[in-house]
Amino acid sequence: MSANSYQVFFGLQRQPFVADLDRNHILETSDLLAAADRLEYAIGIGAIAMVTGEVGSGKSTALRWAAGRLHPSKYRVLWITATSGSILEFYRQLLAELDINTASSSRAVLTRLIKTQIVDLAQGKKVRPVLIVDEASLLRLDVFAELHTITQFEGDSKPWLPVILAGQINLVDNLLYRTAVPLASRIVTRSHFHAVNREAMEDYLNHHLKIAGLKHNPFEATAITAIHQGAGGLFRTANHLARGALIAAASEKSQTVTADHVRLAASEILL
Ligand SMILES: Nc1ncnc2c1ncn2[C@@H]1O[C@H](COP(=O)(O)OP(=O)(O)O)[C@@H](O)[C@H]1O
Ligand SMILES: [Mg+2]
Secondary structure (H helix, E strand, O other), X not given: OOOOHHHHHHOOOOOOOOOOOOHHHOOOOHHHHHHHHHHHHXXXXXXXXXXXXXXXXXXXXXXXXXXXOOOOOOEEEEEEEOOOOOHHHHHHHHXXXXXXXXXOOOHHHHHHHHHHHXXXXXXXXXXXXXXXXXXXXXXXXXXXXXXXXXXXXXXXXOOOOOEEEEEOOHHHHHHOOHHHHHHHOOXXXXXXXXXXXXXXXXXXXXXHHHHOOOOOOXXXXXXXXXXXXXXXXXXXXXXXXXXXXXXHHHHOOOOOEOHHHHXXXXXXXXX
16 A cells, blocks of 8 residues: 555545644634633733643644734744754754854853844834743753843843743643743743543544545444544544554455444554
């Protein structure tokens, strides 16, 4: 069987359950809508918003959806996927997002470059920069301690750089450290992405099948239950299980996907 013959078998127009969904194909889940409202509020007042949830619960997708609502004539989104590197590495990522090249590795120089650019955007160009730090739970404690210096303008009186910190739940613990207090004290909202219940998982699977061009749902009710349980209510694992189950069913020339097909798929992935 070729790599996509299951798509032919099920009459799918494109690969189902993909990670790089078009923004207009993103499902507006209740957690996503609730988070987007909170993010907008925090951005509006130039504060910090925190987004937490397990890996694969839909955080990055929701950030992308929310960022897409910010009109480019009014906002400049600076998106950083955090690493466990030093503050210098973080500043370099941010400078790259700001289209600034520098060979300097002086913290003072980099900070000044960033702040000058933020002021220029906010004051000069009347565009509100919005810093999104995805995977912020990976940031080191010393980076958190340092981070507030680039978000403070004129002794904290000018809220020119709203920040969205997204990551796994340990982000909360990291922000509770004494050295992170200057940053944490500016957090005004927190959104949490929950594992979804079976009904929401069914909606989710149907949504993705529809995007992929399927007219009827080949998953038996017990298969959906198996995906929901196997994925622990998390979307990314559900993607793998659902796609794997379609492949398993197609290889048996079965037009219906059963719980056994889901189990077969589960035996091949590391959950
Ligand atoms: N609202 C959504 N609509 C459609 N698919 C989604 C949605 N949220 C998540 N997904 C799917 O689940 C996958 C994992 O979501 P992601 O946002 O990367 O999770 P996280 O950032 O929390 O680890 C995405 O690649 C996408 O396929
Ligand atoms: Mg993510």
